Amino acid sequence: MERRSEIFDAIRAKPGITFRELARELGVGIGDLQYHLWKLEKEGRIFSRRAGRRRYIFPRGLEEDAQRLLIAISTDTRRRILLLLMEGPMGQKELAETLGLSQPTVSYHMSELVRLGIVKAERSGKNVVYTLSYDPETVVRLIREYRPSLWERLADGLIDLLTSVGDEK
Structure with a gap:
């Protein structure tokens, strides 16, 4: 027991x-x-x-929303995608380039995020634009509440990601 x-x-x-x-x-x-x-x-x-x-x-x-979000953030790649989408809508090609991943890899993770209801996909001509289904503040609240140690790693990852994007310009 x-x-x-x-x-x-x-x-x-x-x-x-x-x-x-x-x-x-x-x-x-x-x-x-x-x-x-x-x-x-x-x-x-x-x-x-x-x-x-x-x-x-x-x-x-x-709560159901917390379940889906916790599943979504269980992998590093999906966490990084969510961080980028918190800044605003992005296309698959832009996500792949920013993350340094192949488009098929991004496509796989995006389909999982769409299936979980975390992300919405909208076709714009030949491109698909992804947006968060949740308000970014809700995402932040759920991560802080249920995975505080992850929050610190996410913040570090965001700083690294923004620094690398700034260096490319």
Whole structure:
């Protein structure tokens, strides 16, 4: 029971944590973790959502918007895309160039963000322009509230990104 409480506390502290990340952080074996997660789900204390190949674990009662956003920020590339879109709408080519990624890579991440409802895609001639579905202040609030340590890394990343964009001009 002590192990289960430890697992539940870790999920409450870091909602949207992936199964593998939780196992790594707690040093718990896969089978042991699966058992305790199954029990916690059966008790109605947690639930999980699958997105792509990952399973994200949340405490029961977490708002839907927060769930989608926490899944969206689970990868570095998507976090960087969201930071750029907080500045305003951007096209796929512009995102790819700014991030130093291929257009197919950006396309993949954008389709995931659109599917999650975090980003809207609007066709403009041959181009697709992406905008945030959320007010940037909402994004900031949710990140600060649910992942404060991530907020510090995002701020550092934004400073690096803006500095590199400024150097190119």
